[in-house]
Amino acid sequence: MKVFWQKGFEATSLDDLTKAMGLSRSSFYSAFGCKQSLFLQALEHYSKNGIRNLRKVADTAEDDAVDAMMQALSDPKGGPQGCMLINCITELAPHDEKVAEIGRRHLENIEETFAKVIDPEHPETVRDKASAYSSLAIGTLALRKAGMPAERIANTLKQAKTILSS
Amino acid sequence: MKVFWQKGFEATSLDDLTKAMGLSRSSFYSAFGCKQSLFLQALEHYSKNGIRNLRKVADTAEDDAVDAMMQALSDPKGGPQGCMLINCITELAPHDEKVAEIGRRHLENIEETFAKVIDPEHPETVRDKASAYSSLAIGTLALRKAGMPAERIANTLKQAKTILSS
DNA sequence: TTTATTTTGAAACGTCCGGTCCAGAAATAA
């Protein structure tokens, strides 16, 4: 999973994978069938784990859960390589329906997690707000990849959120 | 440019390029030197053209320039393949400083174009608002690639913008 | 120990990659 995360699907070779897993080629193929099959499993694993973490962030946030979630999303564990699912959607979704499907589910889970912690004072806007928060956080991933300093991104996010939640 | 836009850098082969350009391999190499050189020129071309179009959208918008810009950004000419520069940043920026640099310039130009049309009632927040609008529009590109219907995205954007500009 | 089963490393397969090369066609100049 980590190798795919770092390099993407196409740029990851069988040698990269077997080396990282400490497996011979024959064992690899008898265990996973093909490169793509392992990749899809890695994607699913990443998504499940990521959503679980995000929910934990939402549940254990001290003051502002929306804030904490946006920070977590815009500054994922992978560092500068961003969110594995966004990377894979960008690289593959238009040509690979399976990846697109996993991506859609992931994004919907993010939105839903936002929706749960948004102040339901105006219930008719909760869904759109959740969608806006998601898009905002996801958009900053691109800024970060291009080299914008994390500090400035966090600041922008905070400001935007302040305005959005008013 | 179109081929790189559709398939990304790695997935585009020399055959793809020469076929699309109607050029022989020899002519290609004597004209461009290598694949990467053409790619960088294509990226620059895309950026220049994209920013020019965005400024035109900003200048000729009937009622709400911010709105028009966000719609234009989130629904680029390329259709489901999104924005070429965001795609390339996602694929290459962490490992290719030249691409990262072009990407940074492009994003800064987008932000600056937003900044110019934002109501300067609170000048200290203009920059952050511009950054937020950019991130929002860019973020929706991922949703779209995963298959979310364009209509729902446009709606979310409109709502978010209404809240953000209040 | 002998036999049967599973796991392994390494080599090989066919294909495609980016890039080079060169004989000859085409265009230009003398």
Place this chain on the structure above:
DNA sequence: TTATTTCTGGACCGGACGTTTCAAAATAAA
């Protein structure tokens, strides 16, 4: 009509790719 330069199609290069194969080694069963 020649002589010279410029261009081009297609063969070719070494290497990397994902995948298959298979004999030998390790393990388990008898």
